[in-house]
Amino acid sequence: MQVQQPISAQEVLEKYDKENQFRTNIGKWAWVVTFLGVSLTVFHLYTAYFGTLPSQKQGAVHLGTALGVIFLLYPFKKGMLKVQKRIPWYDILLAFLAMYVTYHKIFFYESILQSRVSGYNTLDIIISILGILLVLEATRRTVGLPIVVVASVAILYAIYGNFVPTQILSHPGFSVDRTATALWYKESGIFGTPIQISAKFIFLFLFFGVMLVQTNIGKFFNDLAFALTGRYTGGTAKTAVVASALQGTVSGSSVGNTVATGSFTIPMMKNAGFKPEFAGATEAAASTGGQIMPPMMGAAAFIMMEYLGVSYGTIMLAALIPAILYFTGIFIGTHFEAKKLKIHGLPKSQLPSFRKLMKKNWFMLLPLIVIIATIMYGFTPQRAALFGIIAAFLVSLVRKETRMSFRKTVHVLEQGARVALPVIAAVATAGVIAGVVSMTGLGSKFAAGVIELSNGYLILALIFTMIACLVLGMGLPTTANYVVTATIAAPVLINEFGVAPIAAHMFVFYFGIAADITPPVCLAAYAGAGIAGANPFKTGVIAVKLAIAAFIVPFIFIYNPILVMVDIEPGMLVFSVVAALIGMVAVSSSMIGYFIRNSRLWERFILFAAGIMLILPEITTTLIGIVLVVAIWFIQNRRSDDEYESKSLSGSITTTN
Structure with a gap:
């Protein structure tokens, strides 16, 4: 894989982020897109204040309008973006057909409810089949093919389960009619929990992010x-x-965060002396962590709230310490790499003044403060998001350059809908997979398989679950990945191995996110490499090293869930956090190969082992870990002439020559 030349941020988004591969020149149809987009956003703001509709109606407006906009904006193939000068007739037909089959649930709401008892008629069956096909096609256009393949296999499994040779996975099979109507009309399918949470919470928080962008935050x-x-x-x-950690409070997109922040930070890192691969990896690893960074996190966090039946404040608190450990690992990793390369900081004269920045722009933090305060005070996430949006609008009025005219307001309302389109499509398709799991009992079958493979050992079950999350994450967006693994894998850990529910769900959530930087399919790393002009695969490998906490901490909080705020004892919590932070320093040092000087291979192994012992919240292992870290510090401190560094440097020069 060859090193590529740096490309613009917009080119990176179009290349690696399916969400940004939409039509920009659609002529008079732009008015229709604007009308539908603004209407969708206004609908969510209205229901956030006055109360949501019955779940099936709320979900139908949410999904139906989104499908209509998707078919008008996203072409059948990426290559058609430059060829087509207008929206083809068949996409216009698909847009209005998608809206009709979805709004059908609203028009005939009472009769459809009655049909659950009396049976569905032929028209109902045709509409359900068309609805599923249109959802899958819209998802392929906005998110990509892999998730559609997974959902299609799930549907085939529901219909032809009797042909599956494995006894554990086989089932009698369902007719096409029954499969289609169950997935389209029942709460366990497309219009199940994921799309309901998207319609109530996720859309509003995504729009909140759009409003914050308007304030130049x-x-x-x-x-x-x-x-x-x-x-x-x-x-x-x-x-x-x-x-990137701060941006993560605004956006939950790994690729989007990488491009937004990376277009500013990656050139700076390269100019300072960091290698392009390291610069791209740092940004990718840090931006990926945005989805685990409270208060907003990723869309999956809202679905987790519903699955667990807890408040969003509980989810935020559970995510806090793991997020701190994650970003500490990356922060310390960059420190050791800089020490290794002797890269110093910038002169104070070249830096903005923190005091002046806060004095001038402190009010920009008000929307975030409002969100956090209202959630922690006990308001629903829906109401908290609404208050945050209002606060962001008021903040935008402070400065002339961010003040919104009528035209700008319409644009922002439309952007709120556009940003949500891929998420809506993804969670709808995830609902297909979750619906099949519910219909076929795949969850219990998966549980039996995991127990048999792991032989009852929790660590093996965790490893299998981790692999499943990473593999699914190569093709599924984080939200869809979480829905699938929370439906299938998390219940196994909870019911069969006695894992704390929030720890089990955070475990699958973490590894779904880690897929964005795990080779070979690591889109966030590829985006960082695109901006840096670096080798994408090497960038992905370095990103994994920097984000090593994402692969370690989830195992730790499974065995001792105090890190996700379960069974809290204040003294033990403080001890565990301090020890874990020191442990992340040791682990990051071992990944980079530098402590107080370049580390030998055996020193790196000891530092890694010491770091793991420190992260484990037990007094004995913590003390051993501290002793090992101090021992390596003492040994390296005694190497006064940097003999190892000299040999390494001369060796690399000889090799180069």
Whole structure:
């Protein structure tokens, strides 16, 4: 795989982010797209304040309008973007057909409810088949083919389960009519929990992110991170980590975060002396963590709230310590790499003043404060998002450049709908998979298979679950990945192995996210490499090293869920967090190969083992870990002449020559 030349942020988005492969020149149909987009956003704002419709009606408006906009905006193939000068007739037909078959649930709401008892008629069956096919096609256009393949296999499994040779997975099979109507009309299918949460919470939080962009909060976060970290060793890389963590409170998109922040931070890192692969990997790893960063996190967090039956504040608190450990690992990794390459910070004269930034722009933080305060006070996420949107609108009025005219307001309302389109399509298709699991009892069959393969050992069950999450994550967006694994894998860990429910769900959530930086399919790393002009595969490997916490911490909080705020004892919690932070320093050091100087291979192994012992919240292992870290520090401190560094440097020079 050859190194590529740096390309623009927009080109990166179009290349690696399916969500950005839409038509830009659609002529008079732009008015229709604007009308549908604005109407969808206004509908969600209205129901957030006055109360939502019955779940099936709310979901029908949500999904139906989104499908209509998708077929008008997204072409059949990416290559048609430059060829087609107008929307083809068949996409217009599909747009209105998709809206009709979905709105049919609203028009004939009472008769459809009655049909659950009396049986569905031929028209109902035709509409359900068309609806499923249109959802799958819309998802293929906005998200990609892999998730559609998984959903299609699931449907075939529901119909032809009697032909599956494995006794554990086989079932009698369902007719096409019964499969289609169950997936389209019942709460366990397309209009199940995922789409309901999308219609109530996720859309509003995505629109909240659009409103924050209007206030220029992204630039403020970048400047703030630069002011806080720019003067320290490897300051440009640390700026990338802090800025991405802050951006993560606004957006839950790994690729989107990588491009938004990376277009600013990656060139800075390269100019400071970091290798292109490391610069791209740092941004990708940090941006991927945006989906686990409270308060907003990714869309999957809202679905987790519903699955677990807990408040969103509980989810936020559970995610807090793992997120701190994740970003600590990346932050420390960039520090050791900078020490290794002798990359210093920037002069104070080249950095913005933190005090001046806060004095000038402190009010930009108000929408985030409102969101956090209202959620922690006990308001529903729906109401909290509404208050946050209102606060963001008021903040936008403070400055002339962010103040919204009528035209700008319409544009922002339309963008709110556009941003949500891929998420809506993905969760609808995830509902297909979840519906098949419910119909066929695949969850219990999967549980039996895992227990048999793991022989009753929890660690083996966790490894199998991790692999499943990573493999699914190569083709499924994080939200869809979480829906599938939360439906199939998490119940196994909870019911068969006694794992705390929130720990089990956070486990599959984490590894679904980690897929975005795990080779060979690591879209966030590819996006970072595109901006940096780096080798994509090497960038992915380095991103995994930097984000090593994502692969370690989930195993730790399964065995001791105090890290996700379960069975809290204040003293033990403080001890566990401090020890885990020191442990992340040791693990990051072992990944980079530098502690107080370049580490020998055996020293790296010891540092890694010591780090794991420190992260394990037990006094004995923690003390052993501390002893090992101190021992390596003492040994490296005694190497006064950097003999190892000299040999490594001369060896690399000889090899190069």
